[in-house]
Amino acid sequence: MDEAKQEELFWKKIEAEEKIEPKDWMPEDYRKNLIRQISQHAHSEVIGMQPEGNWITRAPSLRAKKVLLAKIQDEAGHGLYLYSACETLGVSRDTLIEQLHQQKAKYSSIFNYPVLSWADIGAVGWLVDGAAIVNQVSLQRTSYGPYSRAMVRICKEESFHQRQGYEIITQMANGTAEQREMAQDALNRLWWPSLMMFGPTDKDSPNSAKAMKWKIKRESNDLLRQRFIDKTVPQAEILGLSIPDPDLELQADGSYKFGEINWQEFYDVVQGNGPCNKQRLDHHIKAHNEGAWVREAAIAYGMSKSKETIAA
Amino acid sequence: MDNAIYNYALRMGDTCLILSHRLAERCSNGPFLEEDIAMTNISLDLLGGADLFLSLAAEVEGEGRSADDLAYRRNERQYYNHLLAERPNKNFAHVMMRQFLHDALLHPLYTGLKLSKNEHLAGIAEKGVKESAYHIRHSSMWIVRLGKGTDDSKEKLQDALDDLWTYTGEMFEYNDEEATLAKDGVIPSFEELKTTWLKTVKEVFNEAGLEVPKDKWMATGGRQGVHSEFLGHMIAEMQYLPRAYPDAKW
Numbered sequence: 317m318d319e320a321k322q323e324e325l326f327w328k329k330i331e332a333e334e335k336i337e338p339k340d341w342m343p344e345d346y347r348k349n350l351i352r353q354i355s356q357h358a359h360s361e362v363i364g365m366q367p368e369g370n371w372i373t374r375a376p377s378l379r380a381k382k383v384l385l386a387k388i389q390d391e392a393g394h395g396l397y398l399y400s401a402c403e404t405l406g407v408s409r410d411t412l413i414e415q416l417h418q419q420k421a422k423y424s425s426i427f428n429y430p431v432l433s434w435a436d437i438g439a440v441g442w443l444v445d446g447a448a449i450v451n452q453v454s455l456q457r458t459s460y461g462p463y464s465r466a467m468v469r470i471c472k473e474e475s476f477h478q479r480q481g482y483e484i485i486t487q488m489a490n491g492t493a494e495q496r497e498m499a500q501d502a503l504n505r506l507w508w509p510s511l512m513m514f515g516p517t518d519k520d521s522p523n524s525a526k527a528m529k530w531k532i533k534r535e536s537n538d539l540l541r542q543r544f545i546d547k548t549v550p551q552a553e554i555l556g557l558s559i560p561d562p563d564l565e566l567q568a569d570g571s572y573k574f575g576e577i578n579w580q581e582f583y584d585v586v587q588g589n590g591p592c593n594k595q596r597l598d599h600h601i602k603a604h605n606e607g608a609w610v611r612e613a614a615i616a617y618g619m620s621k622s623k624e625t626i627a628a
Numbered sequence: 629m630d631n632a633i634y635n636y637a638l639r640m641g642d643t644c645l646i647l648s649h650r651l652a653e654r655c656s657n658g659p660f661l662e663e664d665i666a667m668t669n670i671s672l673d674l675l676g677g678a679d680l681f682l683s684l685a686a687e688v689e690g691e692g693r694s695a696d697d698l699a700y701r702r703n704e705r706q707y708y709n710h711l712l713a714e715r716p717n718k719n720f721a722h723v724m725m726r727q728f729l730h731d732a733l734l735h736p737l738y739t740g741l742k743l744s745k746n747e748h749l750a751g752i753a754e755k756g757v758k759e760s761a762y763h764i765r766h767s768s769m770w771i772v773r774l775g776k777g778t779d780d781s782k783e784k785l786q787d788a789l790d791d792l793w794t795y796t797g798e799m800f801e802y803n804d805e806e807a808t809l810a811k812d813g814v815i816p817s818f819e820e821l822k823t824t825w826l827k828t829v830k831e832v833f834n835e836a837g838l839e840v841p842k843d844k845w846m847a848t849g850g851r852q853g854v855h856s857e858f859l860g861h862m863i864a865e866m867q868y869l870p871r872a873y874p875d876a877k878w
């Protein structure tokens with residue numbers, strides 16, 4: 317089949333909401349953009365282990381420690397599914413990690429904010445996993461088969477995380493005066509960065525249109541952000557916590573008008589100038605380098621093992 | 629109160645808790661993602677075991693304390709974990725060796741404890757035996773891999789063994805109280821566990837090409853609550869929130 321014919325077939329599938337599978341022909345640009353999006357997503361899961369990991373050794377009860385450990389383990393698992401999905405596009409995990417270390421690949425800007433109190437652990441589950449779900453539910457319908465299937469598995473666990481986070485923040489909002497203060501402080505610091513997770517406004521998001529045409533992305537940044545806000549504001553009200561936005565206003569149609577996002581801050585953080593960018597990347601590089609001799613030993617053992625088999 | 633069961637459950641609970649905590653410190657530090665997940669998994673299993681043993685201790689004590697009270701409100705002189713469990717995470721070989729030396733004990737221990745005349749202990753062991761079977765498979769596989777991997781990995785592993793061997797003697801110390809428990813079929817015999825343990829570790833070290841250290845001086849103290857300097861720091865970190873906000877619930 318010539319290329320024009322294959323491209324026609326590709327678009328037919330996209331139109332018909334059929335999934336594109338690894339063995340199918342796909343435009344080079346489609347492949348590139350998918351790799352960019354999926355690897356960014358994979359790196360986010362993995363880098364996200366760090367801010368939450370910051371509290372494992374200080375989790376205040378045996379149950380809290382179990383829940384947090386299990387959550388971080390889930391996130392690592394999400395990273396794995398997504399790296400695997402990405403590998404079906406012909407790029408190895410090693411290459412993807414190298415791109416992360418060279419800052420050619422990004423991860424979600426939210427993980428460049430510090431997680432400073434136990435209430436932040438609640439807020440991360442409630443807001444960050446909450447925002448992730450809104451995005452990922454939409455991505456269950458993404459056009460690339462392996463990515464879509466990874467999203468279906470991941471979404472189930474994310475909603476669990478969101479509920480567990482909300483449970484922590486509820487406990488604290490209804491706890492002692494100090495706990496309540498920590499809960500409000502966590503919301504104050506993490507609210508705006510959570511809204512930024514959805515990316516620039518539609519008018520400033522040039523890649524979006526293409527991604528939507530390919531159905532890699534299914535709904536616009538602004539629409540997803542609005543959905544998250546409308547879902548989350550009432551949850552804050554139940555807790556008696558106030559959203560740090562004086563312009564927030566319930567409108568007749570049930571959705572919330574909200575204030576201007578500090579886009580300068582967003583671009584600063586995306587470009588590497590956030591409170592924890594260097595710390596997160598340095599940690600990942602350090603752990604990776606420290607593990608090099610272990611990986612080498614495993615490979616060498618695998619080789620000597622197969623030699624033994626041959627000899628036998 | 630049944631002192632003997634209380635003390636035994638506390639020792640087991642503390643060892644599981646402290647070993648789990650050391651593994652948890654490794655989260656996001658693994659050599660690759662699959663191994664990071666495996667370590668977290670083992671840490672979680674051990675934490676579950678700690679919770680069960682400490683809950684039993686609290687119940688036997690009967691003074692209204694919970695497993696959380698025992699974990700978060702005792703100081704280091706009241707902790708009775710094996711000294712081996714608190715050894716710091718020096719590198720991957722140390723972590724894996726520390727784990728293997730424990731797994732080689734915990735698996736036969738749970739296997740024996742499953743037959744305990746005490747139904748609570750037998751119940752805890754039911755879960756522990758399945759989990760520890762996976763743990764020992766995982767750590768012994770790594771001991772062989774690292775031992776037969778590269779010169780560098782072998783050297784690091786032998787180093788870890790030479791460092792940690794000193795802390796293994798204490799795992800088989802027992803007092804009159806425990807001798808009675810063993811005689812009555814409540815817990816497995818320490819002597820028999822030691823024989824099984826030695827056989828396992830020698831087999832695996834042999835396969836990995838490691839030299840078993842000559843019998844030498846063995847450290848002691850964990851069972852009396854006399855620990856290394858490292859434990860105080862671990863506990864200070866672990867207990868920070870409940871200690872700083874004694875009235876708060878989390």
Ligand SMILES: [Fe+2]
Pocket residue numbers: 361390391394470474
């Ligand atoms: Fe996730």
Ligand SMILES: [Fe+2]
Pocket residue numbers: 391445473474477
């Ligand atoms: Fe999550």
